[in-house]
Amino acid sequence: MGKNLQSRDRLRPVDLARGHGLSTQAVRNYEEAGILPAADRTPHGYRTYTPLHAGALRAFLALVPGHGHGTAAAIMRAVNEGAADDGFRLIDESHLQLLDDRRTLQDVESALRGLAPVVHDPEPVTASGPGGTFIGSLAGRLGIRPATLRAWERAGVVSPRRDPLTGYRVYDAADVRDARLAHQLRRGGYPLERISPLIAQVRAAGGPEPLEAALGDWQARLSARGRAMLTGAAELEAYLRLRG
Missing domain, CATH: 1.10.1660.10 (Multidrug-efflux Transporter Regulator; Chain: A; Domain 2)
Known part of the structure; x- marks a missing residue:
């Protein structure tokens, strides 16, 4: 059953891309930039993603409207590197800028x-x-x-x-x-x-x-930026829960 669950949870780059109107190359670029965690590879070298990667992508795309692409990417890199407090600090700075x-x-x-x-x-x-x-x-x-x-x-x-x-x-x-x-x-x-x-x-x-x-x-x-920050915070929290 564990094997079936793992197989069912495997996602291809196209699976992540389709749900967000992205290209598969964009998904690969996000992984290389540290926005997504590193993917596992099949014996043939193909990337395989999981719901964790899907959560990371949702969090990043939700963070962009409120914080901008560069800051959103830096937040996700910090979280993926185990330095969540650095990411929180970036979020605090964005809120200060909005204020x-x-x-x-x-x-x-x-x-x-x-x-x-x-x-x-x-x-x-x-x-x-x-x-x-x-x-x-x-x-x-x-x-x-x-x-x-x-x-x-x-x-x-x-x-x-x-x-x-x-x-x-x-x-x-x-x-x-x-x-x-x-x-x-x-x-x-x-x-x-x-x-x-x-x-x-x-x-x-x-x-x-x-x-x-x-x-x-x-x-x-x-106002739209403030609400976008709330949406981004909710998706980031969901991703942090997935990471455990």
């Missing part, structure tokens, strides 16, 4: 709510040079010192170009917008290290208005 992303989203939402009067200010900054404004003009408009703008530049809050002839900083419309956002955030008590990633989000979205429209999608993606 940080949630806090950034909260900061962006709070900042945009408070920035509406500045964002829609119809009065432009007078240009002091071709295609932009120089540092003195912008600083004067904002009521700050040029040294403050230079500090913001070092922190990555603004990124003015340099005039090729004079070497002076030239702030285009996007730079002026970012400086205005930063100025109001600073007055609201935000430290520079928190302002810089917020400004980066505004730049990536093409401005505060597109970013504001994308906040719902951003929140949905964070």
